[in-house]
Amino acid sequence: MAGHSKWANIQHRKGKQDGIRSKMFSKLSKEITVAAKMGDPDPDKNPRLRLAVKAAKAVSMPKDVIDRAIRKSQMGDASDYSEIRYEGYGAGGIAIIVETMTDNLNRTASNVRSYFTKAGGNLGQTGSVSHSFDRVGEVSYPLSAGSADDVMMAAIEAGADDVETDDEAHWIYCRVEDLATVSDALEGSLGESTESKLVWRPQSRTEVDFDTATKLMKLIDLLEEDDDVQSVTHNFDVPEEVAAKL
Template sequence: MAGHSKWANIQHRKGKQDKLRSKMFSKLAKEITVAAKMGLPDPDMNPRLRLAIKAAKAVSMPKDVIDRAIKKSQMGDAGDYTEIRYEGYGVNGIAIIVEALTDNLNRTASNVRSYFTKSGGNLGTTGSVAHSFDRVGEISYPAAVGSADDVMMAALEAGADDVESDEDGHWIYCQVEALSEVSDALEKALGESTESKLIWKPQSRTEVDLETAQKLMRLIDLLEEDDDVQTVTHNFDVPEEVAAQLE
């Protein structure tokens, strides 16, 4: 399977997530509300809600904000959101998957299409790039939790399929339907994870040069700034020497 993206770690070190913290809280709250509305408002009985709360805690979302999002799901003004996936290509044929939660499909589709067009890409049809990714569960741990061999052993015993480790941490992958079970088993063996979530994992990654990286990051920034967009996944990687030149 493809190695864990170095670019994801570079983004984290540059503090990109801190800049988007307020918007991230809003998007996570929306996911919590939708998860609680679709199932039960009890995370012990609702795997999707449990994962959403874990993601919120991973970025230090206050407990009262989480609780309000759950309560909102039980009220009449919670809103009706539709989950939708968009697929397309950035410059140089880089594959991009966009997942959104929206109460206005026309607005979201129009916005996403315009972002691709403005950035030199094009929006494709559903399924046009998903074949280049695997839908899997991902559970992450900090490097300090143990050696690569120790984490690999714990992961295999928990029912995971693969582990990728580097100086920044450990990423454990499993089947979609096994995420909750594997995550619980790992928590007993290694302690609480940094994050547990469903992802689109690229089957391979393409390293890009500075000009291509700049254009792709413009597209990703536009997408992530949209209130309806929940996640953006791509199959490119930026070498550290190129990343150092990005603002």
């Protein structure tokens, strides 16, 4: 299995710190509404909703905003969102998966395609790159949660499949269908996690040079700015010397 991308984590945390909180809240609210609409509006009875609420709390989304998103799911005029995955290649042939939630398929498809084109990439068919990733559950904890050995033992007891520890955090992986159960079990032994979510985990990563990294970051920025895009996953990593220039 591929190691966790420290670069991706740095970019993720930087995004939180750099003023996109309202956009993040909007995307999380959409996920909460869809999860509640598809299942039970009670998080205790709906694993997907429980994870969505946990993700919202992790970024300090106010309780009234979370409750409002759940209530919206029960209203007759709640938007009908479709979950669509797009796959393609960025500069340097880097594989990219874009997960969207939209109420206008034509708008979203047109936008995503234009972003790939503007950044020197090309959009492929569904399945064109996902074979290079594994769909798994990911639970992250700060290093303060315990030593690598302690977290490993807690993860095994919780039913997880793999654990990685780097100088940023502990990353715990499990099967998709086990995420809610593993997340709850870990919370009992390690406390509240930083995040619990489904991810596309690359089977390998490709290091890129400065020019390629610049084009790829342009593409990721364009995608993440779009309100219909819920997540962007890639399989590249940036060497330290390149990261320093960026």
